[in-house]
Amino acid sequence: MRQTSFRRRALAVTSLTAAAALTLSACSSSSSDSEGGDDAAGLESVKIGISQLVQHPALDSATEGFKQAFLDAGYVEGETVEFDEQNANGEQATAVTIAQTFASSDADLVLAVATPAAQAAAQAIADKPVLFTAVTDAVSAELVDSNEEPGANVTGTSDMAPLSDQLEMITQIVPDAAKIGIVYASGEVNSEVQVEAAQEAAADLDLEIVTKTVTTANDIAQATEALGDVDAIYVPTDNMVVAGISSLIQVAEDKQIPVIGAESGTVEGGAIATLGIDYESLGHQTGEMAIKILQDDADPATMPVEFASEFTYVVNPGAAERMGVEIPQEILDQAETVE
Amino acid sequence: MIGALELGLIYGVMALGVYLTFKVLNFPDLTVDGSFTTGAAVAAALITNGINPVLATLAAAGAGLIAGAVTGVLHTKGQIDGLLAGILTMIALWTINLRIMGTAKEDTAVAANLPLLRAETVFTPLKDAELLGSWAGIAIILVAVLVLKLLVDWFLSTNLGLAIQATGDNGPMIRSFGVNTHRTTILTLAISNGFVGLCGALVAQYQGFADISMGVGLILVGLASVILGQAVFGQRFIWVASLAVVLGAVLYRLIIFFALRAGLDPNDMKLVTAVLVIAALLLPRWRFLRRIPALRRRDGRIVVEDGSAAPAAAASPGSEPVAATPDETSGR
Numbered sequence: 001m002r003q004t005s006f007r008r009r010a011l012a013v014t015s016l017t018a019a020a021a022l023t024l025s026a027c028s029s030s031s032s033d034s035e036g037g038d039d040a041a042g043l044e045s046v047k048i049g050i051s052q053l054v055q056h057p058a059l060d061s062a063t064e065g066f067k068q069a070f071l072d073a074g075y076v077e078g079e080t081v082e083f084d085e086q087n088a089n090g091e092q093a094t095a096v097t098i099a100q101t102f103a104s105s106d107a108d109l110v111l112a113v114a115t116p117a118a119q120a121a122a123q124a125i126a127d128k129p130v131l132f133t134a135v136t137d138a139v140s141a142e143l144v145d146s147n148e149e150p151g152a153n154v155t156g157t158s159d160m161a162p163l164s165d166q167l168e169m170i171t172q173i174v175p176d177a178a179k180i181g182i183v184y185a186s187g188e189v190n191s192e193v194q195v196e197a198a199q200e201a202a203a204d205l206d207l208e209i210v211t212k213t214v215t216t217a218n219d220i221a222q223a224t225e226a227l228g229d230v231d232a233i234y235v236p237t238d239n240m241v242v243a244g245i246s247s248l249i250q251v252a253e254d255k256q257i258p259v260i261g262a263e264s265g266t267v268e269g270g271a272i273a274t275l276g277i278d279y280e281s282l283g284h285q286t287g288e289m290a291i292k293i294l295q296d297d298a299d300p301a302t303m304p305v306e307f308a309s310e311f312t313y314v315v316n317p318g319a320a321e322r323m324g325v326e327i328p329q330e331i332l333d334q335a336e337t338v339e
Numbered sequence: 340m341i342g343a344l345e346l347g348l349i350y351g352v353m354a355l356g357v358y359l360t361f362k363v364l365n366f367p368d369l370t371v372d373g374s375f376t377t378g379a380a381v382a383a384a385l386i387t388n389g390i391n392p393v394l395a396t397l398a399a400a401g402a403g404l405i406a407g408a409v410t411g412v413l414h415t416k417g418q419i420d421g422l423l424a425g426i427l428t429m430i431a432l433w434t435i436n437l438r439i440m441g442t443a444k445e446d447t448a449v450a451a452n453l454p455l456l457r458a459e460t461v462f463t464p465l466k467d468a469e470l471l472g473s474w475a476g477i478a479i480i481l482v483a484v485l486v487l488k489l490l491v492d493w494f495l496s497t498n499l500g501l502a503i504q505a506t507g508d509n510g511p512m513i514r515s516f517g518v519n520t521h522r523t524t525i526l527t528l529a530i531s532n533g534f535v536g537l538c539g540a541l542v543a544q545y546q547g548f549a550d551i552s553m554g555v556g557l558i559l560v561g562l563a564s565v566i567l568g569q570a571v572f573g574q575r576f577i578w579v580a581s582l583a584v585v586l587g588a589v590l591y592r593l594i595i596f597f598a599l600r601a602g603l604d605p606n607d608m609k610l611v612t613a614v615l616v617i618a619a620l621l622l623p624r625w626r627f628l629r630r631i632p633a634l635r636r637r638d639g640r641i642v643v644e645d646g647s648a649a650p651a652a653a654a655s656p657g658s659e660p661v662a663a664t665p666d667e668t669s670g671r
Contacts, residue, residue, distance in 0.1 A: 055606065086599055089608050092553045093346060093560075096546045097596055100342025103472070115452065116550050122456055123547030124342065141548075142454035186437055187551040189452035196447070215433055 043073075045080040046109065046294050049102035051121055053114035054090040056239060057265050058159075062113055062133045062283035069287020092116050099124035109290055112156075115141050115189060122154045129293045129300045132156035133286040134279065136190040136237070138305050147305040155300040157286045158307050159277055161194065161237060161262040164201035165311065169275050170260050171205060172328055173320075174232045179208045181230035181257070183223045183248060185240035186213035194236040194262070217244035224251040233259045235266050237277075245269035249319070256324045264314040268338050272323060273315040273331065277308040285309070314338060341472050343596035347589030348480045349541050350564065354588040355491055355581060356534030357561035362569075362580065363495065364527045365507040366414075369425030369558055373432030374406040374532040376554035378539030380439040383453040383549035387443035392461045396540045402439075403536020404529045406432060411525030436551055451551040453543075460544035487534070488581045494530075495577050503527050535561075563616045564588035570619035 050066070052059055067083055075081035084107060088095035099120040102110045109129045112118040118132035122143050133156050138144045145151035147158075171177055182198065184191035195211055202209045210230055212223040217240055224247070227233065233252055235241055241248065242265055249270035252259045261271035264278070285306055292298040313335035320327050327335075353375065360368040378399035385395035406428060413424035440450040462471060470476040494500045505513040506523040514520050543549040568587020574580040598611060 089606065090552075091556070091608075092546065092550060093350070093542070093592075094595060094599070094608075096346060097343050097592065098599060100346075100472075101340075101596070101600070104341065116548065119452075119454060119456060119548040120546055123545075140454075141452065142456040186449060187433075187451050189450065189550075192447065192449070192451060 043075055043080050043295070045082075046075075047082045047084065047105075047107045048290070049098075049105060049107035049110040050083055050085045051095060051098045051102065051110065051112045051117045052085070052087045053092075053095055053117040054239075055087060056243075058237070058242075058263060058279045059113050059134055061278075061280040062159075062286070063111070065280035065283025065285075066111055066133065066287040066290070067283075068280070069284045069291065072284075073288075073291050088117060092120065095120040096124065103128075109294060111286065111290065118143055118154075118156070122152075126153060128153065129290075130154045130156075131286055131290050131293075131300070133283055134159045136160050137193040140193065141189070144305055149302060150305060151301050153300050155289065155303045155305055157282050157289070158305055159190075159237060159279070159282055160197070160307060161277060162275065162308075162311055163194065163197045164204065165275050166234070166260065166262060167198065167201050167205055167207060169273065169313075169331070170232050170234065170258075171207070172331065173260070173272060173325055174258050177207065177231040179210055179230045181224075181227035181233045182209060182211045182236060183220060183227065183233070183241055184211065184213060184236055184238045186215055188238055188240065191236050191238040191241075194238075198234065198236070214240065216240075217247075220244045221247040221251050224248045230257060233257055235259060235261045235271060237262045242266055242269070245271070253322050258320070258323045258325045264312070264336075264338070267314045267316045267319070270319050271316065272320045272325065273313065273327060273335070275311050275313050278310070278312055281310065282308050312336060340596065341474070341477065343592045344477050344589060345471070345480055346542075346545065347592030348477065348484050348585070349545055350538065350560065350592065351484050351585035351588040352487055352541065353535050353538035353557070353561055354564035354568065354584040355487060356531040356538070357558070358565050358581060358584040359491065359527055359531040359534070361562060361565055362574075362584075363504055363507050364524065364531075366421050366524070366528070367425070368407075368410065368528060368531060369422065370406055370410040370428045370432075370528070370532055371425075371535050371558045371561055372554045372556070373429035373436070374403045374535045374554075375539040375542075375557050376436045376549070376551060377406055377432050377439070378403045378536030379543035379549035379553055380436045380453070380539075380551075381536070382540035383455055383543050384439050384443040386455060386458050386460065386544070387453060392459055392463070392544065396461055396537065396544070399540030400533045400537035403539070404533035406536065407528040407530070407532025408525055410532070411528035414528075415521035415524050433551070440549060440551070453549045454547065455544060455549070456547045461541070462544055484585055488585055491581050492578045499523070499526070559612065559616075560588075560591060563612055563619075564591045566616050567591055567619045570622055 050063060052063055070081050086098040088098055095117045103125045110121055110125055112121040112130060112132045113134050115135050118135050119141060121130045130153055132143060135141060135143065135156065136159055138158055139147060143154050170180060182195055184195060199209050210227055212226050214220055214223045220241060245266055246269065249259060259271040261267050261274040263276040264274055267274050289303060293300060313331055315327050315332060315335040316338050317327065318339060357371060360366045381402040382395045382399040385398055386392050410424045410428040413419045413427060414421050437449040437451060440453045441448045443453055444450045465471045465476055470479065495504060502518045503523045506520045510520050564587040565584045567590055568583035569580060571590065572583035572586050574583055598608065
């Protein structure tokens with residue numbers, strides 16, 4: 001990563017000058033240099049634009065997984081594949097600028113990581129394939145017509161957690177659980193979708209869901225307290241709550257309430273367990289879709305949105321002890337352990 | 340590049356609003372972070388519910404107007420410090436914005452993101468004609484923004500506008516002349532946030548979605564646009580100052596664009612923005628810079644335009660707010 005960013009910086013000086021020149025020539029550049037350059041493995045060289053909304057462990061590993069898929073398929077970075085990685089640092093207007101830059105650049109395909117980045121890319125880019133990842137509900141975000149038939153140049157992978165499986169795991173760890181608390185950020189559409197899904201799944205399992213929302217990370221402890229008398233706490237893939245997970249864990253440990261996470265980062269942060277998505281393999285899956293489009297001329301319009309196919313148990317035995325529960329042996333047997 | 344110019348021009352509408360409060364009224368208005376999203380939320384919710392996009396955009400400006408008036412009333416009638424009044428409105432708007440967006444969804448009362456990717460927006464005709472993303476598109480957006488700019492110029496030259504300028508300049512003095520400064524303050528905040536709400540509506544339609552967090556930190560962008568623009572393009576007359584803030588917004592987007600192209604670490608962007616604004620604020624104060632011929636020529640132009648005030652202008656060019664220039668207010 002270091003090396004590439006250095007090279008990019010060196011390249012950038014030239015590209016800045018070039019950009020100034022392009023301004024005069026109406027910026028209508030779609031240079032043809034991406035066409036040529038077949039290498040020994042018979043792979044046509046490609047340029048990929050990557051637009052990530054914000055730096056965040058899950059999103060970073062999705063991007064890494066995506067790039068790894070290309071390397072695994074025999075591409076060589078800097079020779080047959082070039083990644084133009086851009087990060088909007090959480091600012092949506094910047095994500096729009098990044099998307100527009102890719103729209104007029106010679107990138108062959110664009111990867112957008114997280115929902116607003118994907119929406120900006122879908123709006124700005126009409127004539128090249130756009131793949132998204134780490135988007136929870138692509139249909140309600142209007143990125144695709146339907147998950148089965150995306151219908152345009154946009155498709156990708158969803159990071160929807162297997163909610164009913166996760167809730168079921170809660171009942172395995174806390175057998176007499178009846179009331180499950182969820183704290184989530186009111187500003188995150190991905191969390192809304194998950195809470196809705198959790199409520200549906202809970203009905204099937206005879207569980208009751210209690211929710212509290214926060215607007216800043218500072219409110220997490222208070223909101224956790226306000227959940228009241230719940231038997232367990234479920235933490236969805238909510239950027240704000242996951243980032244401030246320590247304060248939730250602290251309250252939960254005090255009150256001896258077991259916490260179950262939606263992904264492994266939360267378990268590393270002190271939750272007991274998850275049956276979750278591995279963002280790196282989700283990114284890898286997205287990369288494989290990209291290669292199908294680039295190599296086999298697959299049409300994004302007919303490529304269904306893919307969901308994570310493998311879920312892994314991740315457990316934190318220390319956390320279980322601190323929250324006063326025991327993880328069943330059958331889960332421990334197939335789980336990865338973190339501290 | 341073209342996209343950055345388009346987006347910059349659209350953000351110029353917000354810069355006009357921020358200019359009214361920050362420069363004319365001398366009021367640091369943090370309502371902007373909330374009212375920008377309010378504009379986006381109102382427009383997106385109405386469009387999703389099938390309302391004509393032009394009407395939806397106007398309604399968004401109206402919603403911004405109300406938000407600004409609330410801050411104004413809190414500050415004047417409630418005697419709440421201006422900074423705090425803005426923050427209070429901004430925080431309240433977070434919840435209200437979630438509810439507004441919730442009205443466009445069937446099964447939930449709140450929504451954090453409303454997509455407009457497939458909706459008919461004010462930009463759809465431009466897009467269908469393949470003008471968006473071309474120089475013609477920029478020209479059209481430029482004309483629209485210039486109309487708004489001229490509206491601001493005109494408004495500030497009316498009696499009411501002069502009273503507003505005087506309120507920002509010296510409140511107690513103008514009050515002694517019988518001007519109701521409460522009214523002028525509320526009105527300016529309302530109009531300013533009307534522009535901000537309008538801008539939010541346009542941005543949402545342009546980028547294809549409204550999101551609850553789109554306004555976060557926006558006041559910094561607004562201030563950067565105003566300060567950068569006026570440092571680079573000048574602020575001697577109102578028509579120059581208002582043009583400068585629009586161009587400042589474009590400049591700000593271009594800087595972001597080139598910084599991204601240059602592969603700058605995104606984590607450094609906020610610092611870069613802060614340094615830019617500080618530089619724009621400090622540059623006019625550094626006397627030695629005036630030895631640079633290009634800058635001296637700018638001084639020379641000021642002398643030609645305004646002979647009598649030239650010595651004062653040379654002593655501290657650009658350091659005074661526009662409204663504070665006496666000949667400016669009396670000359671209109």
